[in-house]
Amino acid sequence: MSKYYLNYLDELESEAIFILREVWTQFENPVILFSGGKDSILVTHLAKKAFYPAKIPFPLMHVDTGHNFPETIEFRDKTIKNLGVDLIVGSVQESINDGRVAEEKGKNATRNALQITTLLDVIEENKVDCAIGGGRRDEEKARAKERFFSHRNEFGQWDPKNQRPELWNLFNGKYFQGEHFRAFPISNWTEMDVWNYIKRENIDIPSLYFAHEREVVRRDGTWIPNSKFLKLDPNEEIVTKKIRFRTLGDITITGGDESDADTLEKIAIEVSGMRQTERGNRSDDKRSESAMEDRKRQGYF
Amino acid sequence: MIDNNQLLRFTTAGSVDDGKSTLIGRLLYDSKSIFEDQIASIENTSKKKGHKGLDMALFTDGLRDEREQGITIDVAYRYFTTPKRKFIIADTPGHIQYTRNMITGASTANVATILIDARHGVIEQTKRHTFIASLLNIPHVIVCINKMDLVGYSEKIFNDIVSEFEEIASKMQVQDVRFIPMSALLGDNVVNKSENMPWFQGAPMLHTLETMHISSDINKIDSRFPVQTVLRPQTEDFIDYRGYAGRIAGGIFRLGDDVTVLPSGFSSKIKSIDTMDGQINEAFAPMSVSITLEDDIDISRGDMIVKSNNKPSVTQDLEVMLCWLNDAPAKPRAKYSIKHTSNLQKAMIKEVFYKIDINSLSRNLEDKDLNMNEIAKVKIRTTKPLMLDSYRENRTTGSIILVDDMTNETVAAGMLV
Structure with a gap:
């Protein structure tokens, strides 16, 4: 006897494939926002499945802050080569050079918020009408309010109080000239679902997610990696620890956890026992209670 | 997680006082789905606002305006997993002014949970929520008779509310209904079986959600x-x-x-x-x-x-229960875009048969202006034929939305009669 129901991972997969195909048919010029993190890798894997045996019919887009982990860029370039798709890069450094944005000052300066301008510029330059992201509703309370198809006005802004109702699986991607959409195919996945699926499908992810020896400094309760961007306080000391990263952002703001999890099986077990949210080590989210909502309103990922 | 674990989507509707946030908070907390940093952040805000203890609503209300005003405005989605199933909660506001958001959350749900305050019994809001569960054809309904601790865990009060509910539900098409007496605040019959209500033979809420049969919620007959x-x-x-x-x-x-x-x-x-x-x-x-x-x-x-041996109806004339979702009222004989499965056509509302007063559930044959949050039976004509099933048979091939071409907004959601 066959069973005629899907398990939860198959149902999430089927839903995401459906969304990706809707994006492809409803928009002229979609892209996948690819950061080299596990969520955008997952979206890219699902896009492969959605269009198989054809290749992914749209480019990947990367907003390069210039503050990346070197491993992330390496992984990005390898992915592009394997998929045979185009890569569009928006450079925060160029936005700074062009005077579009100004670098933050001080010890905790990051380029996180600067990405918004670069992202919106590169979307406009390339006439992108739908940017597909790996955002998940379980990540953060403002993201819990996101639609699968999320409208952005001509300034790239999100208006969370005035969103289009989204019923059944009927998605309305209509827009006026100059506006665009963000689409979130893995809205309904949790961090645990992502890891269980990556393990099941044996999806290739950057080595940064696995426990490894690295030079780090203790700051705000987390291990910040040593890099050429790091400004040390007199009382801070660089040490070598075995750590892994739970999320990947800029090297300047992404904290690691001490860990021995060096396989997907061990990571899945470790994540299931975690008592802190995955973005807890991201100083970009800690600035205020509505830090994510405020950035998203301006056009953030 | 084992291979057969299914995904169950349920919706909760409620307003500030009926304990909805407490119930969700209890489910998430007891299933260890709330993280320590989230609790710390809620503690912090609760203290700032001068609340005693943890205000669980702060966990579910995601937007700044919601936290400031202390109300749920938009649907928020919450997730938790047990060793048996993965759950998605569509947490929706309960107030009449947000009917459209309730309907949105209900559209994909397997289960509707309806909260009743044991002190007040069935009230207008209960009727409204039950009607929406019936209209959206949610396959299962769990009636949570909450705050039993405040009525002395009385079996008689529970039974009276069950009878009251049966009476209103008998006029609607609700299918599988279960009743659970609980105290979300104290944890009775939410995750753990209540020791205070030995007279209740049924299972606690979480066990019910984990074990109810949902494989048949999707039509497996009409391909x-x-x-x-x-x-x-x-x-x-x-x-x-x-x-x-x-x-x-x-x-x-x-x-x-x-x-x-x-x-x-x-x-x-x-x-x-x-x-x-x-x-x-x-x-x-x-x-x-x-x-x-x-x-x-x-x-x-x-x-x-x-x-080939089992076809939907192919027609340009649709009879639909339509819920209006937009500030701007329906324009008689105006053209809209209609979306049905992957099909996009133009359509016109030809006739409003009647509106339903969702508090009294009576039909209004006089006033036919369709405003936001109102529900009416209408006739729609499309430019080209659509392949349709009734919504009762199939929620996917029996549902439509209307899009206003002037604003590009989704203005209505409809269920084929």
């Missing part, structure tokens, strides 16, 4: 495959490949099945069912697959592949 897009790789290995990509909306398709393509009416047989993980012999709703046919037929997005 429907709306074509989303056509895959033509044109690579050496797949030079002549022409696959119809879509998500099965009902029933089961097998290799060799006799199928008909609608609206053209051409017939063929299924040659292959493809996924990136290989070819499969059969596929069922809600799987996303790619199907190839034995014959070369002109098929594009919006067409529907069905089994």
Whole structure:
């Protein structure tokens, strides 16, 4: 006897494939926002499945802050080569050079918020009408309010109080000239679902997610990696620890956890026992209670 | 998690005082789905606002305005997992002014949970929520009779409320209804069985959610495959490949099945069912697959592949229960875009038969202006035929939305009668 129901991972997969195909048919010029993190890798894997045996019919887009982990860029370039798709890069450094944005000052300066301008510029330059992201509703309370198809006005802004109702699986991607959409195919996945699926499908992810020896400094309760961007306080000391990263952002703001999890099986077990949210080590989210909502309103990922 | 673990979606509707946030908080907290840093952040804000203890609503209300005003405005989605199932909660506001958000949250739910304050019994809001569960054809309803601790865990009060509810529900089409007496605040019958109510023979809420039969919630009889897009790789290995990509909306398709393509009416047989993980012999709703046919037929997005011996109705005239979702009222005889599965056409509301007062559930035959949050039975005419099932038979092929071409907004949601 066959069973005629899907398990939860198959149902999430089927839903995401459906969304990706809707994006492809409803928009002229979609892209996948690819950061080299596990969520955008997952979206890219699902896009492969959605269009198989054809290749992914749209480019990947990367907003390069210039503050990346070197491993992330390496992984990005390898992915592009394997998929045979185009890569569009928006450079925060160029936005700074062009005077579009100004670098933050001080010890905790990051380029996180600067990405918004670069992202919106590169979307406009390339006439992108739908940017597909790996955002998940379980990540953060403002993201819990996101639609699968999320409208952005001509300034790239999100208006969370005035969103289009989204019923059944009927998605309305209509827009006026100059506006665009963000689409979130893995809205309904949790961090645990992502890891269980990556393990099941044996999806290739950057080595940064696995426990490894690295030079780090203790700051705000987390291990910040040593890099050429790091400004040390007199009382801070660089040490070598075995750590892994739970999320990947800029090297300047992404904290690691001490860990021995060096396989997907061990990571899945470790994540299931975690008592802190995955973005807890991201100083970009800690600035205020509505830090994510405020950035998203301006056009953030 | 084991391979057979299913995904269950449920909706909660409620307002500030009926304990909805407490119930959700309890489910998430007891299933260890709230993280320590989230609790710390809620503690912090609760203290700032001068609340005693943890204000669980702060966990579910995600937008700054919601936290400041202490109300749920928009649907928020919450997630938790137990060793038996993964759960998605669509947490919606309960106030009449947010009917459209309740309907949005209810549209994909397997289960509706309806909260009743044991001190107050069935009130107008209970009727409204039950009506919406019935209108949206949610397969299962769990009536949570909450705050039993405040009525001395009285079996008689519980039984009286059950009878009251049965009376209102008997006038609606609700299917599988279960009643659970609980105290979300103290944890009675939410995750753990209550020691205070030994007279209650049923299971606690979480056990009910974990074990109820949901595989039959999706229609597995009437085979429907709306074509989303056509895959033509044109690579050496797949030079002549022409696959119809879509998500099965009902029933089961097998290799060799006799199928008909609608609206053209051409017939063929299924040659292959493809996924990136290989070819499969059969596929069922809600799987996303790619199907190839034995014959070369002109098929594009919006067409529907069905089994030749079981067809939907193909028509331009629709009778629909329509919920109006937009500030701007419906314009009589105005043209809208209509979306049904992957099909996009133009449509006109030809006639409003009656409106339903969702508090009294009476029909209003006089006032036919359709305003935000109102529900009416209407007649819609489309420019081209749609392939339709009744919403009771199939929630995917029986639902539509209307889009206003002047604003591009989704203005109405409809269920085919």
